[in-house]
Every structure is written in structure tokens, then in C-alpha cells.
Amino acid sequence: MTIPQRHLLTWVPSLYLAMGLPNVMVGVVAAILYKNLGVSNEDIALYTSQLYLPWVLKPLWAPLLEVYRSKRFWVISMEFTMAAALGLIALVLPVADFFKLSLAFFWIVGFASATQDTCADGVFMTTASKTDQARYAGLQGMCWNLGAVLASGLLVSLTGYLHNQMGLSWVQCWMVVVSLAAALMAGFGVYHWRVLPAGAPSQLHGQGLAGGLKATTEAWVTFFQKPQIWMMLAVIFFYRFGEGFIEKFGPLFLLDSTAAGGLALDNEALGHINGTVGTLAFIAGAFLGGFFVARKTLPRSFFTLALVLNIPHVTYFYLAQTLPTDTVTIAAIVAIEKFGFGMGSVGHMLYMMQQIAPGPFRMAHYAMATGVMALTKWGTGSVSGLLWNYVGHNYLSFFGWVLVFSIPPVILAWLAPFPHDGEAATAAEGHAAPAGAH
DSSP states (O other), X not given: XXXXXXXXXXXXXXXXXXXXXXXXXXXXXXHHHHHHTTOOHHHHHHHHHGGGHHHHHHHHXXXXXXXXXXXXXXXXXXXXXXXXXXXXXHHHTTSTTHHHHHHHHHHHHXXXXXXXXXXXXXXXXXXXXXHHHHHHHHHHHHHHHHHHIIIIIIIHHHHHHHHHTSOOOHHHHHHHHHHHHHHHHHHHHHHHHHHOOOOOOOTTTTSHHHHHHHHHHHHHHHHHTSTTHHHHHHHHHXXXXXXXXXXXXXXXXXXXXXXXXXXXXXXXHHIIIIIIIHHHHHHHHHHHHHHHHHHXXXXXXHHHHHHHHHGGGHHHHHHHHHOOOOHHHHHHHHHHHHHHHHHHHHHHHHHIIIIISOSTTHHHHHHHHHHHHHHHHHHHHHHHHHHHXXXXXXXXXXXXXXXXXXXXXXXXXXXXXXXXXXXXXXXXXXXXXXXXXX
């Protein structure tokens, strides 16, 4: 099937919306779903954190995707796969073993989403000119985050409306909402079948499995031959270390009852705060962070951006100590943390792009770097349940430890090496940051 060349605006926004929605369904919404259905905080933290592993492991199979079929084929195939898996999640929620079964299908969504991320970025980078890549980089991030707003904001709020206003059980609410997410992914698949370009074929195309494995081996070997690579990987791994604990337990804290030390928000309020207000604050911070780096260069701004990301972690400690009941106050405080996360994360993404990715395997090495970033989310999420038990299910102590965990990232940012000139290897060179890596 020959796809006519279409304007970037006909497919870039929908492509990155389709990347953001399933990523946040797996990373954030699954935890809220299980919280509503009575799963313990420990089990939520442990088992939903394992869902990050596909993003950690995607560099292992990403080069093999270049060998067979087109990037467009993989994007569309994964969108239909995610639609089917989300539909199956909705179907199994009423059964006794819903937790195990739904986790299995969430795993499928995770692997398909990670694969889609890799190939979707490949379509964009091999179709758009260098000028257009720089021009549309901001649109990529905005649309990815709009997908996050849709998943963690509007869809979560809808479950609250169905439960509070329509009287549906939580199982029924989530069956409706997850089915809606499945329909959206199927819709993206149908739309992209008509408009998505194929993307330029890789040099590995048609070389078979042997060629793909050889290229994968060479990419890994050259990755670890980079100067100061281990120190740079330490910087990447710890940069968002404290944030990883907040990302996993923040929504649980906002939902938990006051008797359990939480803020007792309902899903409607959580959807507005974490999904809408929080995401808009994140986007505003990201744009300001990009402007800040453009003015000062990355080496001069990196330490400041690390401070901006980690200092606002005190907001959750403050919330756990004061336990405010006013939703507007809670939203404003959460927005401060999300704004700092958005602005600070710009440094994280640019450091991977400008200092680790440059070289003959730029796409593969960037995927490896984002895999290390996903490893942070997997690791912090996995041990957050253990920390929760260690502090005796006390949110104030939990977020106190988060402040301690926010110190090493700042120290490492101060010591971070910059083997490549900060102005020579910019995103405008033609490789915009994959928005799905946020």
C-alpha cells in the first residue's frame, strides 16, 4: 500500500498522542485502578513497577525491528495490539483473578507501547527534515503530554463521575474507561493506517536476523566505549531518583483516607489535579526549561535544573505534615512539584541527547540511555513498597526519605561530565527528544 506524502501536522500530533496515552495508562493509571479495586499499596508499588521493564529492555529488540517490515507497520501493529490488550483488561476486571490477569495484559500493553515509541520516533526522524524536526519538537512533547492528560486526567475523572454521580461500582467504572482507552488506540491504528508515512528504511532492512544481531552487538560495544560513560550513566540513573518514589506513591497518598495519613481525594479531584493541573504545570516548566538552556547552554544550566527538579519534592513532605483539605490548595502545591519536574527534566533529556547519544548509533544509544532512565523508575517503584513497610505505612516518614534520596542527584549533577560541546550537539541537529521518554 503506497501512502501519499502528507503534511506533518496530519500525523505528528496523533502519533505522539498515541504514544502518551498507553505509556501513562501503564505507568500511572494502572496504580489508581488497583487502588480503587482494593489492592494494597505494597502490591500496587511492587507489581505495577515491573510494568516499566519493557522500556528498560527495549534496546535489546529495537535494532531487530529495523530488519523486518517498515516502521509504519510496527507502529500500527502495536496500536492494534494495545487496543486488544486494553479490551481484555476491561473484560477480566469482574473475575476473581482480575489482578493477575489484568497485570498480564498490562505487560502486553507495555511491550507494545515501548516498541511503538521506538518505531514512532524512527518514523519522525527519518521522514521530517532537520529543520522540521527542530520546528516540531515542542509539538511532539505537547501532544505526548496531552495523551497523559487524557489518560491520567480525563479518564480518571470519568471513573470518579461514573462512581459518584451514576452510582456504578468501581469495577463497572473501570470497565467503561479501559474499554474507552482501547477504542481510542484502535482509532489511532485506523487513522495511522491511512496517513502515517513508512519512514526511511534502515541500512539493516532485508539483512535478516544475523544482520540485526550484528548491529545490536556493535551498538552495545560502542556504547560502553564512550568516554566517561559510567559516570554519565550514574548521572542519568540518579537524576530522577527521588521523583521515582513520588511518581509511584504520590497518587496513592492523594487517594488514601485521612485515617491512613492521606488526603482522601476522590478520582474526580485526582484526575483534575494530577492529570490536568499537574500536566499543564509540567508543560509550562518544560517550555521554561528549554528556554533557560537555550540562553545559558546545558553545561551552565544543568546543576540549576537538577536543583529545580529535586527541591520541590519538599511539597509532598509538606502535604503529609499539614494534611490540607482544600482541593485548590492541594492542587497548587502539587502543581509546584510538577512544574519543577517539567523544568528539571529538560536537563535530563538533553544530557542524554547531547552527551550520550552522539555517534554512529545515535538512535540506538539514545534508546539505551532512556532505558537507564526507565530502569530508575522500575527500581524506585519496586523498592518503594519496601520503604513503605519500613516506615510503618507513615506518609510523612516516607516523603522524608524521599528528600534524602533527592540529595545524590544534585551532587552528581554538579560532578557531571560533558565530553561533548553543549552547543554542538543540540536537539536542533535533527534528533528531537522522543516525547515518550518523559
